[in-house]
Amino acid sequence: MSPNPADTLPRKSIEHLEMRGIVKRFPGVLANNHVNFDVRSGEVHTLLGENGAGKSTLMKILYGLYQQDQGDILINGERVSIQSPSDAIKLGIGMIHQHFMLVPTLTVAENVALGLRSSREPLMDLERVSARIHELSEIYGLRVNPDAYVWQLAVGEQQRVEIIKTLYRDVSLLILDEPTAVLTPQEVDQLFGTLRQMTADGHSLIFISHKLHEVLAISDRITVLRDGSLVGSIPTGEATRENLAQMMVGREVVYSRPIQAVEVGEPRLVLRDVSAISDRETKALSNINLEIRGGQILGIAGVSGNGQRELAQVISGLRPLTSGSILLDDQNIAGWGVKSLRDAGLAFIPEERMRDGAIKDFTVAENLILQEHDVEPYSHGIFLDFRAIAERCQELIASFNIKTPSQETTLKSLSGGNIQKLIMARELARNPNVLVASQPTRGVDIGATEYIHQRILEQRQLGTATLLISEDLDEILALSDEIAVMYEGEIVGIVRRGDATVEELGLMMAGVRPQPQAESA
Amino acid sequence: MGLSDLFSASVLIGIATSGIRLATSYLYAAIGETFSQRSGVLNLGVDGIMLLGAFGSYYVVLTTGSQGLALAAALLIGMILGLFMAFVSVTLKAEQGISGIGLYLFGFGMSDLLYQKLVGTPRPIAGFPKLPIPLLSDIPVIGPILFQHNLLTYGAFLLVPVAAFILNKTTLGLQIRAVGQNPEAADSLGISVTRIRYMTVIAGSTLAGIAGASLSIALLNIFQQNLTNGQGFIAVALVYFGAWRPTGVLAGALLYGLIAALVLAGNTLGLIPRSVSDIAAMMPAIITILALVVTVSRVREPAALTKPYGRGE
Ligand SMILES: Nc1ncnc2c1ncn2[C@@H]1O[C@H](COP(=O)(O)OP(=O)(O)OP(=O)(O)O)[C@@H](O)[C@H]1O
Ligand SMILES: [Mg+2]
Numbered sequence A: 001m002s003p004n005p006a007d008t009l010p011r012k013s014i015e016h017l018e019m020r021g022i023v024k025r026f027p028g029v030l031a032n033n034h035v036n037f038d039v040r041s042g043e044v045h046t047l048l049g050e051n052g053a054g055k056s057t058l059m060k061i062l063y064g065l066y067q068q069d070q071g072d073i074l075i076n077g078e079r080v081s082i083q084s085p086s087d088a089i090k091l092g093i094g095m096i097h098q099h100f101m102l103v104p105t106l107t108v109a110e111n112v113a114l115g116l117r118s119s120r121e122p123l124m125d126l127e128r129v130s131a132r133i134h135e136l137s138e139i140y141g142l143r144v145n146p147d148a149y150v151w152q153l154a155v156g157e158q159q160r161v162e163i164i165k166t167l168y169r170d171v172s173l174l175i176l177d178e179p180t181a182v183l184t185p186q187e188v189d190q191l192f193g194t195l196r197q198m199t200a201d202g203h204s205l206i207f208i209s210h211k212l213h214e215v216l217a218i219s220d221r222i223t224v225l226r227d228g229s230l231v232g233s234i235p236t237g238e239a240t241r242e243n244l245a246q247m248m249v250g251r252e253v254v255y256s257r258p259i260q261a262v263e264v265g266e267p268r269l270v271l272r273d274v275s276a277i278s279d280r281e282t283k284a285l286s287n288i289n290l291e292i293r294g295g296q297i298l299g300i301a302g303v304s305g306n307g308q309r310e311l312a313q314v315i316s317g318l319r320p321l322t323s324g325s326i327l328l329d330d331q332n333i334a335g336w337g338v339k340s341l342r343d344a345g346l347a348f349i350p351e352e353r354m355r356d357g358a359i360k361d362f363t364v365a366e367n368l369i370l371q372e373h374d375v376e377p378y379s380h381g382i383f384l385d386f387r388a389i390a391e392r393c394q395e396l397i398a399s400f401n402i403k404t405p406s407q408e409t410t411l412k413s414l415s416g417g418n419i420q421k422l423i424m425a426r427e428l429a430r431n432p433n434v435l436v437a438s439q440p441t442r443g444v445d446i447g448a449t450e451y452i453h454q455r456i457l458e459q460r461q462l463g464t465a466t467l468l469i470s471e472d473l474d475e476i477l478a479l480s481d482e483i484a485v486m487y488e489g490e491i492v493g494i495v496r497r498g499d500a501t502v503e504e505l506g507l508m509m510a511g512v513r514p515q516p517q518a519e520s521a
Numbered sequence B: 001m002g003l004s005d006l007f008s009a010s011v012l013i014g015i016a017t018s019g020i021r022l023a024t025s026y027l028y029a030a031i032g033e034t035f036s037q038r039s040g041v042l043n044l045g046v047d048g049i050m051l052l053g054a055f056g057s058y059y060v061v062l063t064t065g066s067q068g069l070a071l072a073a074a075l076l077i078g079m080i081l082g083l084f085m086a087f088v089s090v091t092l093k094a095e096q097g098i099s100g101i102g103l104y105l106f107g108f109g110m111s112d113l114l115y116q117k118l119v120g121t122p123r124p125i126a127g128f129p130k131l132p133i134p135l136l137s138d139i140p141v142i143g144p145i146l147f148q149h150n151l152l153t154y155g156a157f158l159l160v161p162v163a164a165f166i167l168n169k170t171t172l173g174l175q176i177r178a179v180g181q182n183p184e185a186a187d188s189l190g191i192s193v194t195r196i197r198y199m200t201v202i203a204g205s206t207l208a209g210i211a212g213a214s215l216s217i218a219l220l221n222i223f224q225q226n227l228t229n230g231q232g233f234i235a236v237a238l239v240y241f242g243a244w245r246p247t248g249v250l251a252g253a254l255l256y257g258l259i260a261a262l263v264l265a266g267n268t269l270g271l272i273p274r275s276v277s278d279i280a281a282m283m284p285a286i287i288t289i290l291a292l293v294v295t296v297s298r299v300r301e302p303a304a305l306t307k308p309y310g311r312g313e
Helices: A055-062 A085-091 A108-113 A126-140 A155-168 A185-200 A212-218 A241-249 A308-315 A338-343 A353-357 A364-369 A386-399 A416-428 A446-461 A473-479 A502-509 A516-520 B009-038 B046-064 B067-091 B096-118 B142-146 B151-169 B171-181 B183-188 B193-216 B231-241 B246-268 B274-281 B283-295
Strands: A016-026 A029-040 A044-049 A070-075 A078-080 A093-096 A173-177 A204-208 A221-226 A229-235 A267-277 A283-293 A297-301 A323-328 A346-349 A434-438 A465-469 A482-487 A490-496
Touching: A016 A055, A029 A044, A029 A055, A029 A070, A029 A204, A044 A055, A044 A212, A044 A241, A055 A093, A055 A173, A055 A204, A085 A093, A093 A155, A108 A126, A108 A155, A108 B171, A126 A155, A126 A185, A155 A185, A185 A204, A185 A212, A212 A241, A221 A241, A229 A241, A241 A446, A267 A308, A267 A465, A283 A297, A283 A308, A283 A465, A283 A490, A297 A446, A297 A473, A297 A502, A308 A346, A308 A434, A308 A465, A338 A346, A346 A416, A364 A386, A364 A416, A386 A416, A416 A446, A434 A446, A446 A465, A446 A473, A465 A473, A473 A502, A482 A502, A490 A502, B009 B046, B009 B142, B009 B151, B009 B171, B009 B193, B009 B231, B009 B246, B046 B067, B046 B096, B046 B193, B046 B231, B067 B096, B067 B193, B151 B171, B151 B193, B151 B246, B171 B183, B171 B193, B183 B193, B193 B231, B231 B246, B231 B283, B246 B274, B246 B283, B274 B283
Parallel strands: A029 A229, A044 A204, A044 A221, A093 A173, A173 A204, A297 A465, A297 A482, A346 A434, A434 A465
Antiparallel strands: A016 A029, A016 A070, A070 A078, A221 A229, A267 A283, A267 A323, A482 A490
16 A cells, blocks of 8 residues: 555645635536635635625635545645545645534533544543643633533534644644634734744644635735636735625626615514523523615614514524514514415525525425425426426526526535525515515625625615524625624614614624613703 | 232242243344434344344354353354345445345254254253352342343343443444434544444444243254244334333333243143133234333434434545
């Protein structure tokens, strides 16, 4: 047997890593087309591109999860072969994946120790692991409790566990695939603090994000991919939001559009004194009162974990109320099943799209037709009409600009942003009376974000009442007619768009109530 | 004879003792299956492996008289069938329920065929002798119940803490648990999902082979068509009943063994009328299934159970 190059190479720090002429094909897609990419020790190199541009694919090749069809990887000038993640780990490469790679039923310490040799082989040495976790969390300011089970952790904490996992393995190059997509602004700041410390220690970082202000804040260099090909590479000093967007999309991107006035209709969604409890049996919502009229968008702003998730769930029938009522077009829908809600004209775009919004082993067509499969013209009696379904799907794929090789492709091989577009297509196609959209553009590229925003505004024009939940304050400000701020399960205040500054909203998000008396005086 | 006979001390001790003895084969099979399921592989072929292990070891005792060799034969048969099961369900990624049923049918048919060709008529053999543990076996009540069994029964009960230790305290156990819950995460940390699953399926099948031997050369000391009478399937159910934990499996196996012993005693004492004795014989299975329905929460089920893993290329 020929020795595995990764085993024989002495482990040293990665001064310079280079990917040359990488080509990767999937059935029907050229995901990477002769891509060159490199990163040096102590630098943050950002990989930018629309959904499906091939960023994750390139990084999975570097981490040994995929094999390139052509091209070479060089470390400090020497060719290496990375056949599996264990080769990558041996070479000092770590990766934080777009979808977290944690085992929820294990503790933090067990997740960190997983796959490593223990000092007491064959026994685990979790005390030692915990001690080292404490050390690392001190050094890099990453708060975690080694004994907590991962299923108990909020996403921000899970992310810290992922970082500790890689630090524990003493990586010299770290790939971060959209690490900020699920973080609050405060958590992003913390993460960036950690990342800066890592580069100061000589680590190389590859960073992926769709949020341009983050990219501009953290990177030294930026490389843009489009449709699998390299568009170009520039130092951050020469980059602006405009030229980056231009490079990514290949056309100019409109960031904000004037919101047209519409005639506001009757109240379509009304919440009266709604309360509910969370998964951990604590109070998640207390006496929420909201009213959204046809043609109105109500934005819910707030730091995640303040009841937004539960709010979306009670309206969409996924969580019971403990008290109160919810009226949809004057019918009390509290306690209704998901199917009756849909029939009553409610559309729902869930926060956890992979879990609640779509079935990843189903095809694109099956996912698109999921809710309409049992009505004419898509089925007659118990039979599906595949011709009608195919035509309908073709229409939706085209009008929502979903990038997929075919209707028969399984959903899981679509890129994250395209999955989101698919869910939007399915939900909006029915011209809903009420739309509940939770983080509709999380992990979605700027082109698609612009498109999704446009569709939500069109829906408003058609008289839909929309509840928009987002952690992205820019998104809330760009779309909402009114903004309600949530804090610890309560509505701190509701303001009309334009009546509150970003600073005031920020204070409200921290729980400070506005003082209406002062204004009216 | 009346109901009061059932409650005499000696009868109760007898029932408890035989309950423990009857639990032996279930323990081997179900603990083995626990390993396999914790790594995400449902092996429904346990009963077939048990049948072949039972026949193989029986035949070796019949021809050589050596119980040691017989046990080795059961081990080997279990290993080979485990390798086959792992190849089909891990490497070829076959539907696990179907491949397990296939393995069962193969074991069922093959053991019967070999028995007809090589033995033909029922011929009893000398089984594993009782091995009372000095001192401990003299303790009143507890002694006869716990410490007057054969080697295989002791082994089965020792297996429980050993299995719990491996799963909960060793790095290997951690890898097994991770692979059964989130194979993608394990893979991303350089753990070979394939290697772990081969290991657990082969280990589980080897234990199923011993489970079969514990019937044919240590309990019944005979072989006949379908000797196991579906025990392998009950063992799979016991894993669910035990919530994928060795101690839970132990509780299930003991419950099952005791009910079976109770029914046996009822029969011998003439407490169960002939007309319903067939139904009584099904009681253990019925009660186990009821207990299963009432107690099992699937919360603890390994999230990747029955799901083959590939890197998604
Ligand atoms: N396992 C796979 N099988 C088939 N096609 C795939 C697979 N993985 C990715 N693709 C396709 O390759 C292309 C590039 O996908 P990739 O995930 O690399 O995009 P990305 O740039 O990371 O996008 P996003 O920003 O949405 O995460 C897409 O068209 C995607 O559908
Ligand atoms: Mg990606």
